[in-house]
Amino acid sequence: MKDKYFELSVKTDAFKDEIENFLIERFNNGIEERDNTLILRSEESFDGLIKELKDYVKVLEEIFNTKINLEINIKKKSNIDWIENYKKSIKPIEIDEFYIHPSWYENKQGKTNIIIDPALAFGSGHHETTRSCVKAINKYVKKDDTFLDVGCGSGILSIVAAKKGAIVDLCDTDELAVKSAKENFELNNVKYNDIWVGSAGDTDKKYDVVVANIIADILIFIANDIKTKVNGYLILSGIIDKYKNKVLEKYKEFVLVEEIPENEWVTLILKK
Numbered sequence: 001m002k003d004k005y006f007e008l009s010v011k012t013d014a015f016k017d018e019i020e021n022f023l024i025e026r027f028n029n030g031i032e033e034r035d036n037t038l039i040l041r042s043e044e045s046f047d048g049l050i051k052e053l054k055d056y057v058k059v060l061e062e063i064f065n066t067k068i069n070l071e072i073n074i075k076k077k078s079n080i081d082w083i084e085n086y087k088k089s090i091k092p093i094e095i096d097e098f099y100i101h102p103s104w105y106e107n108k109q110g111k112t113n114i115i116i117d118p119a120l121a122f123g124s125g126h127h128e129t130t131r132s133c134v135k136a137i138n139k140y141v142k143k144d145d146t147f148l149d150v151g152c153g154s155g156i157l158s159i160v161a162a163k164k165g166a167i168v169d170l171c172d173t174d175e176l177a178v179k180s181a182k183e184n185f186e187l188n189n190v191k192y193n194d195i196w197v198g199s200a201g202d203t204d205k206k207y208d209v210v211v212a213n214i215i216a217d218i219l220i221f222i223a224n225d226i227k228t229k230v231n232g233y234l235i236l237s238g239i240i241d242k243y244k245n246k247v248l249e250k251y252k253e254f255v256l257v258e259e260i261p262e263n264e265w266v267t268l269i270l271k272k
């Protein structure tokens with residue numbers, strides 16, 4: 001891609017269709033029409049096309065014995081590489097020992113690297129709730145623990161747990177999230193034990209650690225499904241602090257071990 005491109009605008013007070021057809025036949029990059037003006041863009045010069053157009057208009061004037069007022073403007077503009085700009089806007093993040101980055105960044109020495117490319121599924125690591133779940137998983141998950149991720153999104157939390165040596169199951173009600181999580185496991189060279197479209201209610205197993213970063217209302221709504229799957233720690237996130245007590249009320253058989261606040265969000269670590 002070149003740094004600059006040309007923008008040609010053509011306006012006429014007569015024979016607009018003929019002039020437009022003339023340009024369409026010679027220029028196959030697409031022509032925009034705005035405010036009765038035809039706009040053409042190209043990284044190559046329009047000099048040749050402008051000359052041909054002027055000759056054509058002269059012929060039209062002669063044949064129809066009329067005057068055509070043709071306004072031609074040419075501007076040189078800067079090309080913006082939108083994809084590169086977007087890529088630059090997504091920064092890697094460090095959470096404890098983890099370096100979470102898109103695939104176009106290099107791994108960082110001395111860190112546990114996790115690759116997550118932006119996708120439709122939630123969970124790039126930039127959100128407060130994901131960040132504090134990563135911290136909690138780092139602290140409470142041990143090698144060989146069984147681990148369930150309810151609402152896995154991109155799979156980021158399960159990948160963190162798998163990197164710590166846990167045996168992970170994950171699920172999400174959103175099919176696209178499950179697809180994205182599967183891809184991210186492969187990208188990160190880690191394995192899950194089981195994955196499904198659905199929720200905590202779809203398994204009968206119990207786990208050493210269960211994480212659910214959803215939202216307060218859903219954590220309340222599916223509390224019974226979640227609670228019956230926990231053998232050890234339960235990490236609940238996605239909770240705006242003013243709803244904390246409402247959530248705790250639904251999980252009152254559990255002991256509150258730790259709270260991780262980040263801005264208006266709070267992550268709760270409960271123990272059976």
Ligand SMILES: C[S@@+](CC[C@H](N)C(=O)[O-])C[C@H]1O[C@@H](n2cnc3c(N)ncnc32)[C@H](O)[C@@H]1O
Pocket residue numbers: 121122123124125129130133150151152153154155156157171172173174177198199200213214218222238
């Ligand atoms: C905030 S995202 C969390 C993604 C990821 N775990 C993270 O921490 O970044 C919540 C996810 O929960 C899923 N979800 C919503 N309701 C659910 C339910 N009842 N059971 C399972 N997953 C659910 C959504 O589809 C979404 O992917």
